Amino acid sequence: MSAPKVSFEFFPPKTPEMEQKLWDSVRRLEPLRPDYVSVTYGAGGSTRERTHEIVRRMAAETSLEPAGHITCVAATKSEIDRVLRDYWEAGVKRIVALRGDPTAGIGAKYAPHPGGYAYASDLIAGAREIADFDISVGCYPEVHPDAPSLRSEVENLKRKFDAGATRAITQFFFYPDVYFKFFDAARAAGVTQPIVPGIMLQSNFKGLKRMADLCGTAIPSRIADLYDGLDNDPETRDLVTAHVAAELCNRLAEQGVDHFHFYTMNRAGLSLSTCRLLGIKPEVQPQ
Secondary structure (H helix, E strand, O other): OOOOEEEEEEOOOOOHHHHHHHHHHHHHHHHHOOOOEEEOOOHHHOOHHHHHHHHHHHHHHOOOOEEEEEEOOOOOHHHHHHHHHHHHHOOOOEEEEEOOOOOOOEOEOOOOOOOOOOOHHHHHHHHHHHOOOEEEEEEOOOOOOOOOOHHHHHHHHHHHHHHOOOEEEEOOOOOHHHHHHHHHHHHHOOOOOOEEOEEEOOOOHHHHHHHHHHHOOOOOHHHHHHHOOOOOOHHHHHHHHHHHHHHHHHHHHOOOOOEEEEEOOOOHHHHHHHHHHOOOOOOOOOO
């Protein structure tokens, strides 16, 4: 079996120390030759300018293909369109188009920005009018908190593909059957494009549980048990995290999945360890 394709997600740093950590991670992961990398916005569209700066710098200074996250939150169509044009002119041909979380935070009621793109499908259609972007979108195998049902989640995903999306990246999950149930439902609804599993590499279990609770991701009790008693043992937590992620990827790969998108938390070591367990090695050793 050949090694799978991988892609990595980074988030914009808030301090000079975090910025150094981000670029160290980028340089260490670059030799793995990922299919692409993405850079998020902060919640509610915060850190937007830092995201744009990082994406443009990645395009200029590395061999990576960066994708900038674009959301509908807190921006007009003209502001978003200007960013899209700037990306294209800077050689950034990939974006991740998302509705985005409400400015008041996850759990608050979403309201479209006056004069903005209302939903991800509108944003995708607008981006398609500007340039021939490669467009990734999000989806929730365990159903978005705002979606009433799996059927509604799948219908929304299909609207995004009908608007011109290239692939979907899932929210993180831990049960393989969750992914395959969603995948089968999407195929039954006429979705033919790739649905790439999003794999979380968060070794702080309290942080992981907080994120899981916000987005409706179920954590198996056996995984919670693996982290039990490790609050003050980050080294062992990292080993557990890489093992859990690689085990999930292998179970998905057994049924034909050949691309994984890793939420890196800007930590190269966990991504490198997990990829090594999957048989993915750097083309050249990191310096």
